[in-house]
Amino acid sequence: MAIGRKFLTYGVLVLIALYVLAPFTWTALMSFKYDRDLLSIPPTLLPDPPTLSQYRVTLSGNFLSYFRNSLVVSTTSTVIALVLGAPAAYGFARFRYRLSGVLFGVIVATRMFPPVTLMIPYFLFMKSANLLDTPWALIITYVSIELPLIVWILEGFFREIPGEIVEAAEVDGLGPFAIFTRIALPISLPAVSVAASLSFITAWNEFIFALALTRSPEAQTVPVGLASGITSVGFDFGPVTAGASLYVLPVLAFTFLAQRGLKKGLAVGGSTG
Amino acid sequence: MPRSAAPADRGRPAGRGRRAAARRRHATGVLFTLPALLAVAAIVGYPMVYSLNLSFRSFDLLRPDSQEGYVGLENYRELADSSEFVNALFLTVAFVVTTLVLEIVVGLAIALLINQNLRGMSVFRLIVTLPLMMAPSVAGLQFRFLFADDYGAIDAILQRVGVTAPLWFVDANFARIAILLSNLWLATPFVVLVFLAAMSNLPKDPFEAARIDGAGSFQILRYILLPMLRPALLIIIVIRMADAFRMFDLVYNLTGGGPGRSTDVLTNFIYRQTFVRADFAGGAAASFVLVVLVAVLSFVAFRLLRTREDS
Numbered sequence: 001m002a003i004g005r006k007f008l009t010y011g012v013l014v015l016i017a018l019y020v021l022a023p024f025t026w027t028a029l030m031s032f033k034y035d036r037d038l039l040s041i042p043p044t045l046l047p048d049p050p051t052l053s054q055y056r057v058t059l060s061g062n063f064l065s066y067f068r069n070s071l072v073v074s075t076t077s078t079v080i081a082l083v084l085g086a087p088a089a090y091g092f093a094r095f096r097y098r099l100s101g102v103l104f105g106v107i108v109a110t111r112m113f114p115p116v117t118l119m120i121p122y123f124l125f126m127k128s129a130n131l132l133d134t135p136w137a138l139i140i141t142y143v144s145i146e147l148p149l150i151v152w153i154l155e156g157f158f159r160e161i162p163g164e165i166v167e168a169a170e171v172d173g174l175g176p177f178a179i180f181t182r183i184a185l186p187i188s189l190p191a192v193s194v195a196a197s198l199s200f201i202t203a204w205n206e207f208i209f210a211l212a213l214t215r216s217p218e219a220q221t222v223p224v225g226l227a228s229g230i231t232s233v234g235f236d237f238g239p240v241t242a243g244a245s246l247y248v249l250p251v252l253a254f255t256f257l258a259q260r261g262l263k264k265g266l267a268v269g270g271s272t273g
Numbered sequence: 274m275p276r277s278a279a280p281a282d283r284g285r286p287a288g289r290g291r292r293a294a295a296r297r298r299h300a301t302g303v304l305f306t307l308p309a310l311l312a313v314a315a316i317v318g319y320p321m322v323y324s325l326n327l328s329f330r331s332f333d334l335l336r337p338d339s340q341e342g343y344v345g346l347e348n349y350r351e352l353a354d355s356s357e358f359v360n361a362l363f364l365t366v367a368f369v370v371t372t373l374v375l376e377i378v379v380g381l382a383i384a385l386l387i388n389q390n391l392r393g394m395s396v397f398r399l400i401v402t403l404p405l406m407m408a409p410s411v412a413g414l415q416f417r418f419l420f421a422d423d424y425g426a427i428d429a430i431l432q433r434v435g436v437t438a439p440l441w442f443v444d445a446n447f448a449r450i451a452i453l454l455s456n457l458w459l460a461t462p463f464v465v466l467v468f469l470a471a472m473s474n475l476p477k478d479p480f481e482a483a484r485i486d487g488a489g490s491f492q493i494l495r496y497i498l499l500p501m502l503r504p505a506l507l508i509i510i511v512i513r514m515a516d517a518f519r520m521f522d523l524v525y526n527l528t529g530g531g532p533g534r535s536t537d538v539l540t541n542f543i544y545r546q547t548f549v550r551a552d553f554a555g556g557a558a559a560s561f562v563l564v565v566l567v568a569v570l571s572f573v574a575f576r577l578l579r580t581r582e583d584s
Contacts, residue, residue: 009386010393016383017400020458023415024403026426030418042429084309091305095298103310110317112567114519116540117560120327120547121320144316147309176301205408207522208540212548223410227526241418244411255406256399 024248031055031241038238054242062217063243066225073135073221074203077142081199084143085150086192090180092151093158094166104155111148118144119212126213137213138221142206146199153198157191158184197258201251222247328558334551348558358559360534361542366566368449368538369517372456376513377506379457380464385494387465388472398469405462413526416455420527445535448528452536455523460516464509471505507578511571518567539563 030038031054032047092104118141126137161184169179185192210224217225222243229240328349331342352358383401387394404412419426420441431438439447475498483493499506521540524530530537530545539559547556 013386013397020400020403023419026419027415041423042432043424084312088306088309091302095302097299097302100302107313112515114563116543117564118320120553120557121324201406207410223408244414251406255403
């Protein structure tokens with residue numbers, strides 16, 4: 001390949017990489033600055049000197065409560081969605097019955113609905129059930145987003161389990177449920193962990209239900225807590241930059257570590273779509 | 274979706290035993306899938322029907338259980354008469370079309386660059402896909418810090434080189450550009466990954482044959498690569514279109530729909546109509562306009578792009 005074209009490729013890719021990294025980097029830089037550096041016009045580019053004062057303010061405020069709620073809501077809803085979704089994916093993959101294809105399609109198609117449509121009935125239901133502003137309001141509603149995702153991903157993986165393995169187990173006298181828990185689930189553990197991680201991150205990132213259904217730090221999750229920090233009166237965005245940096249760190253680490261798994265999940269998701 | 278026949282049926286005795294076995298298998302399938310189906314019916318199906326019904330009624334938040342107040346299409350008629358709704362509808366469609374074109378062009382370009390057999394491409398692939406799992410709401414905050422007047426990074430850099438930065442959140446068109454650029458940042462990783470996965474499965478021969486026949490790079494792209502990427506393109510369009518129509522978090526945190534109503538997409542309109550104006554029936558009606566729009570356009574995209582063999 002011509003040298004010029006090679007340089008052009010690298011040049012363009014470096015520019016793109018800078019663009020991708022800019023939001024993380026700038027927010028992280030801001031989070032290590034003193035207020036006077038944040039508010040000077042124009043702002044200093046680098047923290048001079050760096051400080052942890054924004055993190056101290058963040059961690060002494062409501063952030064830990066938001067963080068705990070995010071963890072509890074994402075974990076609990078993912079566990080529920082897995083308990084319901086994994087057997088369903090297995091059933092759709094290995095035991096066809098009349099309408100099973102259609103029903104699988106219906107479950108997967110709910111992914112296309114804009115969440116804003118469900119937000120309105122959810123608010124009214126949670127209000128009449130006295131669940132508004134509790135973590136349960138989010139746990140229940142998040143299952144509605146996670147379940148189709150899990151069924152969609154796992155169905156593809158369960159279909160790939162070689163028939164010989166299942167037949168051998170049947171000859172040994174194992175029933176369908178035992179085959180599922182003792183054979184299908186263990187050998188699909190990598191796929192199950194990909195599905196669980198994607199489900200967890202979906203809940204971790206969810207915004208509009210949390211905005212509509214919670215309003216106090218006892219129930220709010222990090223995305224809504226951060227947004228209320230920036231939209232409330234005053235320019236208190238120093239702690240918001242610190243909170244945002246803490247919040248994206250686990251997601252970035254996961255994206256970094258799970259490159260292979262993600263690619264596989266995408267490929268399967270694509271082939272069943 | 275091609276599916277192989279259930280392998281466990283092989284080698285069973287023919288006749289009644291086989292039919293009984295098939296019935297057992299069907300019952301097992303129902304048993305495995307029933308809990309999830311009931312859950313979806315309860316937390317997706319029922320709320321959707323409830324909300325659809327709500328959109329044909331007049332609704333008072335203080336008396337949510339009152340069953341009277343069927344008003345037919347009145348809520349929808351009010352939407353059609355509302356310039357605010359029509360503005361939001363128009364902005365949403367314009368946003369979806371613009372962002373899809375941008376995402377696909379930029380995503381394909383990046384995938385083509387990374388797909389070259391050059392050193393260090395895996396590093397670039399890793400960096401480019403970093404925003405894949407990012408919360409759109411937090412991305413909205415981060416881009417707000419970048420674009421902000423006075424304290425933003427773009428302002429800081431431009432001022433140092435003596436250029437006056439645009440007032441991103443005062444000028445309607447710059448606010449729209451800010452949203453498109455932020456959304457591009459969020460959406461492109463998915464597009465790149467789907468294109469790269471499709472490219473890794475392509476046969477080499479047609480490209481070599483075309484090159485031997487003297488085809489230029491653009492001709493190869495237009496007549497060989499793009500037709501082969503059609504299935505990938507279909508996945509990207511259907512999934513990304515639904516995502517773009519539902520986009521809310523980013524706008525809420527980046528511009529809040531402003532300045533004025535210049536970035537007021539449908540989801541933002543629905544949120545305001547429901548929770549600021551407490552017009553739940555109107556919000557429900559607007560949300561079903563959105564559902565129908567997404568459903569119809571997804572179907573059209575599907576029909577237009579489906580390859581012959583699939584039909």
